[in-house]
Amino acid sequence: MFTQSELKKMVNKAILNLSYNEEAEKLNDPVKYILSIGGKRLRPVLALMACNLYSDKIDEAVIPATGLEVFHNFTLVHDDIMDNAPVRRNVPTVHSKWNINQAVLSGDVMAFISNECFLQTSSRYLLKVFKVFNKAAIEVCVGQQLDIDFEKAAIVSIEEYLRMIELKTAALLAASAKIGAIMGGADDKDSELLYEFGRNLGMAFQIQDDLLDIYGDIKVFGKIMGGDIISNKKTFMLVKALEIASFEQARQIHELFSLKDFDPDTKVKKVVRIYDQLNIKSISESLASDYINSAFELLERLDAPKERKTELSGIANSLIGRNN
């Protein structure tokens, strides 16, 4: 059985071995850049862990799993354009290092590099795996659209917010776990359970990600603290705060989020003060824990040896209390 760190190494090796059409070097430079600046490789690692639950022979699954990482990074490159984000993982985003056109085009080619990876799926599983991936890919786009729509919406319900992150973040993690299960030879029941496992993990992950924007450490997390507040992004914390705030607190939040000219630090501090009054941090952590607990329950129900499940529960555990 492989550990998380062994799987991550396999994925990193596969990323380095990706083959490129090198006729226009400039096209691939941003691709290599975004794929080289690290990250947890959570999606392919999750896929390989799910695969490894059922099979010791995971080598055939490495390249398709790597397709999940390439796809994920494609969405990061394009989302960063849409979010006008200057920095990711402590380094300039592709469109700030190059320009928007280059980020559009190099992003595009990544979509087809990820296809290329999925086309290397063992023929037994090719259609099944590709369909799961492609459904998730479309859902990620739908989630990104809802995220953009929400930016302009005055009020977003908790339900709407959770559905948005389900599509934008959780769908791909769910698909990753399911794809791994399929490639490991799991039956339909277990493949679906792993889909749900990944979905719950994804929900917890995104809520934690929202929390880390405020309570994370910039050196570790690589983002400006409170960046979501500065850019008026709808987060779980904001949506929840507006749901439970008093009339006066809600008025203050709306006022802070409608300022045109403001000192970023002051805005962040004032918003966080209200969040703290409303106990938003622990409400968020508690919801993230609920999702992680559901993930654990799903893991229990899998028809795989208990000792094989340790890596997947490890990844779930690391999400609670993670700081990057």
Add this chain to the structure above:
Amino acid sequence: MFTQSELKKMVNKAILNLSYNEEAEKLNDPVKYILSIGGKRLRPVLALMACNLYSDKIDEAVIPATGLEVFHNFTLVHDDIMDNAPVRRNVPTVHSKWNINQAVLSGDVMAFISNECFLQTSSRYLLKVFKVFNKAAIEVCVGQQLDIDFEKAAIVSIEEYLRMIELKTAALLAASAKIGAIMGGADDKDSELLYEFGRNLGMAFQIQDDLLDIYGDIKVFGKIMGGDIISNKKTFMLVKALEIASFEQARQIHELFSLKDFDPDTKVKKVVRIYDQLNIKSISESLASDYINSAFELLERLDAPKERKTELSGIANSLIGRNN
């Protein structure tokens, strides 16, 4: 045997029947818009013609062929962003009607809608067809990169220019014909011949497209005449003109293409005057004809009944002398 117009109708029907994830309507509006503003549906029609050379049962090929059109329109949406183009086919481009972010995201989802179409390829041909498509998709990105690179390059050779359009335009037409052949049950030899047929068609098509920018009729063609000259785009005409121009003509061309402030009409007229002195129109037409003739020769060599080839030669013929 189906005629071009029957095939176009089938494709248009399949486009109308595409299934969308409707959870975020705004995502699909630009997709439906770009797919509804017409066009010749050249790529899927070519694929279905190639298929119909070998098989009367082409219905299974319609949806994968439609994937070629969805992919092509995805590249149009993103290319129009990069080219800063306000108008396509007489209507506003997606990024001018909506905005750049929407054009990026709605373009992205089209890449996965085209995947969805290819995933409906009959299982016998799925892997083969998808690989041909995906290789072309990457080549289209490489071609677009070279096109962008050439905009900044002082000198582009004819050879470099032709390679660029081979990737950007001809590769997808080549892949379309080959994919159709595969789905019709053609052998490897004929599939390759049809690839070459499509490639030659694509080269002719792009050279004609360059010509039409100047010598086309705006009402028919839907573009500003001389738009490529106004935007300093490298075209076959420009590259050829610079190759054969006298020292003085070349100096004038470089001067005209380096003007920062200019009256568009005057610039176009002056450039076209030099093109006319150099006989660029007939040189271009003659090269396009050479490619079309090669396409005819390839058609001859196909192991399919002569009478079955009439639609494909019709499409090749219509390219010479086409005015839209």
